[in-house]
Amino acid sequence: MSSPTASPHSAAVSHLDVASKDEPVALGRLLEVSTAILRQAVDLVDNSLTSDEQLTTHSNYIPGSTIGKHLRHARDHFALLLDVISEPAPHVLNYDKRSRNTPMETSRTAARETLNDCIARLQEVVPQARMGQPITLHAVTPYPQVMGTTFGRELWFAGLHAIHHWSMVRVIAGELGIQMEESFGFAPSTLVHMESKAKI
Template identity: 30%
Template sequence: MLDSQLEVARQAKHYLNQIDDSEYQEIAKPYLSGSAGMHMRHIIDHYLALQRGVELGLVDYNKRNRYSNIEKSTEVAFTEWLKIEQWLTSICDSDLNAPVLVISEVSLHKTQTVQVLSSLARELVFVSSHAIHHFSLLSVMQSIKGKTSPENFGVAPATVTFQRAQA
């Protein structure tokens, strides 16, 4: 399972190595309302919230680092992914079932948060799935510019398995 988390980090770093900062900051209006950098920062925020939450005993996905340098610089984002990889490699298999309390907002119409009991493993599944779906948007951004993305970038593992079975 931890290897799959490292796959996500490698995909992110590979993507970051293929674009420059101006592309990273560009917003493809009217199609999208955020830049690639904003999406990448959002993904990283979730991993950092999980990492902090494991240390503090409460994962709070509502805390974001909006307008940080992660949104502006591919180099800064790349460095954050290196730190995430270091954290992931420090996790032992025995830690995966450790309980974690998660807090998250759940309503668009009013400020409403819930707290749920989860596990590190379940939350890693969540943040990686969340990352893959945002990678899909990053791939769309590249497509709008007439560029391609790395193979299977933004494609769910179950979809890749299905495609292999069809081949």
């Protein structure tokens, strides 16, 4: 007697069942990475910078850039995503709706408080969300675009986006002679790769 063959529908249901069981783990990992990335910025403010003026010093290599602007811009992406997902559906996200010239760009105290507030919100909101929660993203590329995405994808992007800006912060810090923690500005995947090579 031949064994029954699973139908495509039952296979899809089985896949969704596995995905739903894995979702808390996947969200937990995204939360862990996002938190670690933002804590790098808190550590920078607390242990590397020595004056508020260092937040506002313009880079000679990246025109218009300051450490404060990069910290604010990267934090904004997390904050905007958390604002959107905390509201009832439909969830509409636009990263271009962000604030400028905020206190965290010019004050280490304000930067620390704002970054820590963002970390606290991540800890509160992410566990209540779903990876696949639909979001409509409005973007300018420079042409207006509207596309579908998910909460999980955008949380991953917010972390990757922050790492990109941390690498520019590292350049400006180098110009100012600021000593930084070695891992600042490296993506988590790069750190894992570097660690694995060091063990060989």
